[in-house]
Amino acid sequence: MMTDEYSALRATIRERGTARMVLLPIVFIGWAGTAIATAAVITVAVSTLVPLLVLVAGFEAVFALHVNVERVGRYLQVFHQDQWERAAMSFGQRFPGTGPDALFSRVFVLAASVNFLPAALGGEVWDIVVLAVLHLLFVNRIRVARAFAARQRAADLERFTALHEPPAASPLG
Secondary structure, rough: OHHHHHHHHHHHOOOOOOHHHHHHHHHHHHHHHHHHHHHHHOOOHHHHHHHHHHHHHHHHHHHHHHHHHHHHHHHHHHHHHOHHHHHHHHHHOOOOOOOOOOOOOOHHHHHHHHHHHHHHHOOOHHHHHHHHHHHHHHHHHHHHHHHHHHHHHHHHHHHHHHHHHHOOOOOOO
């Protein structure tokens, strides 16, 4: 039973990691197509809103996949004493910043910046201000998600360890 669960969860990690890699180019193709289509149809600065929504949705999907993969990894580390997960966590703690950007945050920030350019170059002042705020909110969301992801492994390890420990004996009985 436990071997089946372990195998299924390792497969979940593999599949969701692959899904994240496949999702990224799909998001950027969708973003580019939407940006071109809206710019052709809507010639005002507001045309950047729909492509921005595509970027936001894509980032949230990548973020959700990452968070869930990490959570499954911590479960395996605690409940199955998975040595790979233990080593990966130790490696990340000992050598921070040596791995790839799992959230593709720099690419999403760059895309948000490029997405804002048409508004900045051809909009009314109020349009530019509103669109700048919306784009900056997205960039801030990316920043907040990165900070969460940086703390997640340790926090999830602590939570799963607490769940795994037997309850303390009651002094009453």
